[in-house]
Amino acid sequence: MNESTSEFYNVYEVFSKKTDKSPFQHSFSLLAPNADMALIMAKENFFRRETVADIWVVKRENIRGLNQDEREMLKRLDKQYRETKGYGYLKKKWRDYNQEQFTEQHILGGRGDNS
Amino acid sequence: MTVGMSFNQLSEEEKMTHFLDRINAGEKIEPDDWMPEDYRLQLIRLISMHGISEIMGALPEKEWVPKAPSLHRKLAIMAKVQDEMGHGQLLLRVAEDLMAPLGKNRHDIMEDLFSGKLKFHNVFHMDAPTWGDAGIIAWLVDGAAIISQSMMLDSSYGPYARALKRICAEEVFHAQHGESIILAMAEGTPEQREMLQDSLNRWWESLIMFFGPKSAKETGNSNADKNIMYKIRTKTNEDLRQEFFTKYIPRIWSLGLTIPDDTIRFDEDSQMWIYKDADWSKFKQIVSGNGPQSQNRLDLRRRSYKNNEWVRAALAAKKAI
Numbered sequence: 001m002n003e004s005t006s007e008f009y010n011v012y013e014v015f016s017k018k019t020d021k022s023p024f025q026h027s028f029s030l031l032a033p034n035a036d037m038a039l040i041m042a043k044e045n046f047f048r049r050e051t052v053a054d055i056w057v058v059k060r061e062n063i064r065g066l067n068q069d070e071r072e073m074l075k076r077l078d079k080q081y082r083e084t085k086g087y088g089y090l091k092k093k094w095r096d097y098n099q100e101q102f103t104e105q106h107i108l109g110g111r112g113d114n115s
Numbered sequence: 116m117t118v119g120m121s122f123n124q125l126s127e128e129e130k131m132t133h134f135l136d137r138i139n140a141g142e143k144i145e146p147d148d149w150m151p152e153d154y155r156l157q158l159i160r161l162i163s164m165h166g167i168s169e170i171m172g173a174l175p176e177k178e179w180v181p182k183a184p185s186l187h188r189k190l191a192i193m194a195k196v197q198d199e200m201g202h203g204q205l206l207l208r209v210a211e212d213l214m215a216p217l218g219k220n221r222h223d224i225m226e227d228l229f230s231g232k233l234k235f236h237n238v239f240h241m242d243a244p245t246w247g248d249a250g251i252i253a254w255l256v257d258g259a260a261i262i263s264q265s266m267m268l269d270s271s272y273g274p275y276a277r278a279l280k281r282i283c284a285e286e287v288f289h290a291q292h293g294e295s296i297i298l299a300m301a302e303g304t305p306e307q308r309e310m311l312q313d314s315l316n317r318w319w320e321s322l323i324m325f326f327g328p329k330s331a332k333e334t335g336n337s338n339a340d341k342n343i344m345y346k347i348r349t350k351t352n353e354d355l356r357q358e359f360f361t362k363y364i365p366r367i368w369s370l371g372l373t374i375p376d377d378t379i380r381f382d383e384d385s386q387m388w389i390y391k392d393a394d395w396s397k398f399k400q401i402v403s404g405n406g407p408q409s410q411n412r413l414d415l416r417r418r419s420y421k422n423n424e425w426v427r428a429a430l431a432a433k434k435a436i
């Protein structure tokens with residue numbers, strides 16, 4: 001393979017928003033010689049039918065993702081103290097005092113349904 | 116995995132156990148995950164063949180773009196050809212990421228196709244001489260492809276499953292495009308009905324072959340069995356073929372068409388279709404590049420790759436950022 005051909009094959013990751021309200025999502029990856037071509041290819045490859053509000057292309061080598069070792073670590077972290085389910089036992093406690101546990105809505109007060 | 120131990124510290128054997136536990140638990144394997152070499156090679160074999168088949172598969176249909184019988188039909192078949200090339204792009208991308216650690220890229224895939232090392236689906240080696248063939252390809256060849264692809268939507272390899280999800284969504288249009296063509300012909304003049312029947316006769320054996328032989332006995336390899344173990348696929352070739360029969364034979368008959376196999380029938384006792392098996396030595400000949408259109412289509416692909424070389428070079432001149 002000559003040099004110009006090898007430069008043709010860069011991997012770009014494609015991200016897209018379906019509507020202006022939706023978050024960016026990973027669409028897929030493609031090969032392109034530069035970002036402009038990557039955008040054209042992304043439109044041709046992934047959005048012939050689907051609606052799309054915006055597209056990002058990012059050269060893969062510029063993305064620092066987790067490696068498997070780091071991903072495996074995520075599975076083992078106990079984060080219950082950060083989540084509602086870590087506080088489920090409070091319901092029974094409050095019952096002992098003849099009180100209902102506040103729901104998320106109650107805690108958020110004025111921003112709930114009663115506002 | 117042992118608590119407190121990093122994944123990188125596991126022995127090869129422990130990594131293998133961990134890998135099998137993950138796929139058995141329905142987790143998806145990603146390109147940079149540890150995987151057994153055998154799994155990688157099975158995926159490369161399967162996905163590069165699938166990807167290149169999409170690209171070669173656009174060729175028999177492309178022949179019908181200039182000859183389609185109306186503007187509407189021309190637009191529809193052009194869109195389908197474009198979709199098939201798009202599917203090829205998706206799948207080759209998946210194959211390339213798997214090949215990267217072996218030092219290979221798209222250029223090598225194309226070279227392997229040209230040298231005959233990389234095979235493509237038997238159906239795309241065949242002639243498509245009439246508009247009836249365009250209809251049968253979209254209705255039944257794509258119908259067969261949908262059956263085998265939707266089986267792998269839950270494949271253990273994440274990128275393949277995600278590519279197939281995109282592909283299957285578009286295949287639905289293709290199947291409907293095919294139904295639209297064959298129904299127009301089936302409801303048309305006696306000549307049109309005859310043309311449709313001719314196409315069905317021409318394609319039937321290729322459709323039987325599409326799913327591959329019943330067991331390793333016919334071809335002497337067991338890739339399908341391995342792929343089931345690795346949860347890349349879930350059903351055998353024969354399961355898929357039977358599913359195809361159950362789905363399509365009643366429809367073919369309902370249009371008054373005849374299947375060119377007078378032994379075909381549903382056996383109530385075994386709940387299986389009994390049929391005349393394909394000639395598997397002929398199948399081997401076809402996929403080895405000796406089908407009626409194999410060399411013509413490969414030549415077309417070689418020429419376009421060569422003729423477009425300057426385009427790739429020109430585009431590559433603008434540095435990637």
